[in-house]
Amino acid sequence: MAPGPGHAGAGPVHGGPGHHRLLLVDPGAAQAGAPHRPGGGRRLPPAPDNGLSGGLDPGLSDRSGQRRPDGPDPGLLLGGVRGLHPGPAQAADRLLALPDAGRGPDERAAPFAGAGRPVPDPPGLRPGGQPGPAAGRPGPVERPDRSHLPGPLGRAHRPAGQILARAAQGGVMNRTPLPKNVLGRSGGLEPSASPPTRRALLAATVAVALAFLILLGRLWQLQLLQGEHFRKLSETNRIRLVDLPPSRGLIFDAKGRLLADNRPAFTLAVVPEDVADWKVLTRRLRSLVGVTPEEISKAREGAEGQAPFKPIRLRSHLNRHELALLETFRYELPGVRVMVHYGRAYLSPQYTAHVIGYLGEINQPELAAASRTHYRLGDYVGRYGLEKSRESVLHGRRGARQVEVDAVGREIKVLNEVEATRGLDLTLSLDLDVQKAAAEAMAGRVGGVVALNPQNGQVYALYSSPAFDQNAFVSGMSPEQWKALVNDPLHPLKDRAISGLYPPGSTYKVITASAGLAEKAISTATSFFCAGEMSFGRRSYKCWAIKKGGHGAVEIHKAIRESCDIFFYKTGLRLGVDRLAKWAQAFGLGRPTGVSLPHESPGLVPTSQWKKKRFKEPWQDGETLSLAIGQSFTLVTPLQLARMVSVIANGGRLVTPTLVRAVTRPDGQPVPEPAPVISRVPIPPEVREVVHQGLVAVVNEPGGTARRARLPGITVAGKTGTAQVVNLAFEKLFGKEENVPWKYRSHALFISYAPAENPRIAVAVVVEHGGHGGSDAAPVATAVMRAFFGLPQVPIKLSPQGPGAPQLRAPAPPQPPQGSAP
Incomplete structure (x- = not known):
């Protein structure tokens, strides 16, 4: 074509x-x-x-x-x-x-x-x-x-x-033209938007708009209406208040030696709100550190009503092995915390156990008391000794740290902190050298020793035997250990120096002599003949010198020096029970001394009214004879005896024993302490001088009963005492004295002061079932005085204790508290 x-x-x-x-x-x-x-x-x-x-x-x-x-x-x-x-x-x-x-x-x-x-x-x-x-x-x-x-x-x-x-190749090509909207201006293809598509787009747009409106409404509700509520919740979850318990005040002796210190210790605790499953946590803690379900249940019950973000203490004084396990598996233990606190450390527990005492965990009734505002569950408070009586001074004030934590409770940063304030420090009048001498002299014996300044009442030594280990309470004592301690027949927890009650024996003759002279029942010229015994009523009252025929003619000086019972029998009869009781109370007997220690016994001074009320019987004159030589119902403590003899040493003033010489803040600033109370005893100076000279003769003149209490270059005045536990007839059943069982032997007592011209120390010693004051109590007082005056110690030899005597160990060297960090 x-x-x-x-x-x-x-x-x-x-x-x-x-x-x-x-x-x-x-x-x-x-x-x-x-x-x-x-x-x-x-x-x-x-x-x-x-x-x-x-x-x-x-x-x-x-x-x-x-x-x-x-x-x-x-x-x-x-x-x-x-x-x-x-x-x-x-x-x-x-x-x-x-x-x-x-x-x-x-x-x-x-x-x-x-x-x-x-x-x-x-x-x-x-x-x-x-x-x-x-x-x-x-x-x-x-x-x-x-x-x-x-x-x-x-x-x-x-x-x-x-x-x-x-x-x-794809087939016949159609000549139908494309829709106008297929290609864009740039020649590319454009999709055809049909009416259903437009409706879908419109619906999606409306849905997105509604979603945004709902979101904006919710944000408005959370931010404006509930913003403050959720802010508080957020702050609670994000910010925590960490409690900072205070460390206790330190305790020093008179020469600045540390007696009670603080050492870091570690406590296992759990924050309840961080625990998802208590059963799982209980199993893990039991497998790791042996915490029993009972311990956890008890801790949770004790923390009822406590805020859930506050930790519950499960176990104190963790050892290094336990710490390592808890640190290794800490991410598998939600809510578990290891808290650092300061545990008590006693540096001389074998010497200061009864004076300083020990701590114990606070209980709910104590926590509810109005005076416990600065305490929390798990805190430790004083249970004995100065730790208890000076709790308000030693405890200090707690602090707090505001911290930010992450989702698992780990601290991220500190937002604010108020540091805890350490308790006030105590400087005691106690001299550790004198205290140590008393403890070593009483080794293997049971009893109490007190040494104090007769001028102002400051205590140099206050020892009770047997003692106990204070640090055993720091690391935690098992129920078996506690049971063994409280059931010990010798009662080591008992402070015999302030709560042991004993008949005063012949030490009471200081009261009888002073009362007789002051009441003019006798004079320095009064003389009684001692043939070794006397009859009164239907009974015969014997003198301790009966075996040698008595003391013969006795006046007041000889009666005190040789402790003639006959002289004081007759003086007591002239005075009567109530006048003797009046003077005994004037010398501080029958009431607490006022020393700053808990559990002090007041003793007993009997009167005719007391017996009638107590036994519904009248007082008998024959009971006055026994009372005049320190037997009968009279009961005293070693501390009361030391205070009593101080009246003669200082010229007629009754001092209040004090253990704390100074209270200071951690920065060394002193805190005023109330002045000790000193009262006047109405004893005439000439009476005091007669009694004083008689006490000097007891130690330094021939015929005195305490010649073993002498010190080179220092004049010591004193008075021995032997307090019967059973009557002489019962003792004779065992034949010789050494065969008398220990528990039936008489108590040995000795009171003294030195130097006699200007007394600086007064000492009272009671050795339970020791035998005789001159041979078994005076040597202990001499050892204490040697330490006070800086004299070298010499070996002392006491009488055998007899059958059944307890086998007490010598004081052990101090041990660091278990479970504390070095």
């Missing part, structure tokens, strides 16, 4: 660059030479980004009939079609974008005509579908070779024939 008119370039090239026509082409018709219908396509406006340049369009034949190799990429011409309708079955729906502007009919038809048969434009139309003449087209336009350049999508340009051939 011959080419149609104008095909061979009869007309000029029309239009500007960028004009295209979109056709749905039937490949079969094209190959048969069907005429080209440019009106079936759509003319696009020029677009600079459609991949085509001005002039002749790439990919079509020029006037010379040669096809340009640098045509548009088939992927651009057919690109959207393959993505929308893949596969050869839908080839008829594929789209082809063909350039129609600026080329002749032969150029437009050549690709569709197969073997060079053009499809002419309808008459009267210019090439590209525009009206105008068909002739006058210019010659071929030279274009640069762009075959080496990439196409609009980065692909190499391919000849249009190849594009048509590939399209034709």
Whole structure:
């Protein structure tokens, strides 16, 4: 078939660059030479980004009939079609974008005509579908070779024939034009937005808007309405208040030696709100450190009503092995905390156990007391000794630390802190050297020793034997240990120096002599004959010197020196029970001394009224005889005896024993202490002098009963005493004295002071079942005085204790408290 008119370039090239026509082409018709219908396509406006340049369009034949190799990429011409309708079955729906502007009919038809048969434009139309003449087209336009350049999508340009051939393989190409919205201005494909799609988009938009409105409403509710509530909850979970218990005040002796210290110790605790499963935690703690379910249950019960973020203490004084286990598995133990606190450490427990005492964990009734505002469950308080009586001074004030914690309760940083204030320090009048001498002199014996300043009542030594280990209470005592301690027949927890009650024996003769002279029942000229015994009523009252026939004629000085019972029997009868009781009370007997220690016994001073009330019987004169030599119902403590003899030593003043010499703050500033009470005893000076000279004669004159109490270069005054436990008739059942069982032997007592001219120390000693005051109590007092005056110690020899005597061990060297860090 011959080419149609104008095909061979009869007309000029029309239009500007960028004009295209979109056709749905039937490949079969094209190959048969069907005429080209440019009106079936759509003319696009020029677009600079459609991949085509001005002039002749790439990919079509020029006037010379040669096809340009640098045509548009088939992927651009057919690109959207393959993505929308893949596969050869839908080839008829594929789209082809063909350039129609600026080329002749032969150029437009050549690709569709197969073997060079053009499809002419309808008459009267210019090439590209525009009206105008068909002739006058210019010659071929030279274009640069762009075959080496990439196409609009980065692909190499391919000849249009190849594009048509590939399209034709998919099936018959439809000539129906594409909808107007398929291609955008840039030549790309645009999806068709149908009404259902628009409705879906509208619904999605409304849903998103509603979701945002709901979210904004919820935020408004949380931030404004409930913001303060959740802020508090957040602060509670994020910020915690860590309790800082105070350390106790230190205790020093008179020379500044530390007696009670604080050492860091570790406590196992649990924060309840951090525990997810108590059963699991209980099993883990039991397997690691042996904490029993009973311990945990008891601790939780004791913490009822406590805030859940406050730790509950389970066990104190963890050892190093337990600490290592807890640290190793701490991330598997939610809520478990190891708290550091300060435990007590006693540096001389074998000497100071009864004076300083020990601590114990506070209980609920004590915690509920109004005075316990600075205490928490798990705190330790004084249970004995100065630790108890000076609790308010030693305890200090607790502090707190505000910390930020993470989700598992670990501290991140400290926000605020109020440091705990250590308790006040105590400096005692107790001299550790004197105390040690008393303890060593009493080794293997039972009893109490007191040494004090007779001028002001400051205590130098206060020892009770047997003692106990204070540090056993620090590390925790097992129920078995506690039971053994309280059931010990010797009662080591009892402070015999202040609560042991004993008949005063012949030491009471100081009261009888003073009362007789002051009441003028006797005078210095009064003399009684001692034949070793006397009869009164239906009884015979004997003197201790009966074996040697008595003391003969006795006046007050000799009676005190040789402790003649007959002289004091008769003096007592002249005085009567009530006048003796009056003077005994004036010397401080029958009431507490006022020493700052708990559990002090008041003793007993009998009167006629007391007996009638107590026994519903009248007082008998024969009982006055026994009372005058320190037997009968009178009971005293070693501390009362030391105070009593101080009245003679200091010229008639009754001092109040004190253990604390100074109270100081941690920075060394002194804290005022109330002055000790000193009262006046109405003893005339001349009476005091007679008694004083008699006491000097007891130690220093021939015939005195305490010659073993002498000291080189120092004049000692004293009085011995032997207090019977059973009557003499019962003792005779055992024959010799050494055969009398220990528990039936008499108590040995000795009171003294020195130097006699200006007394600086007064000592009272009671040795339970010791035998005799001169041989078994005086040597102990001498050892104490040697330590006080700095004299070298000499070995002392006491009488055998007899059958059944307890086997007491000597004081052991001090041991550090168990479970505390070094």
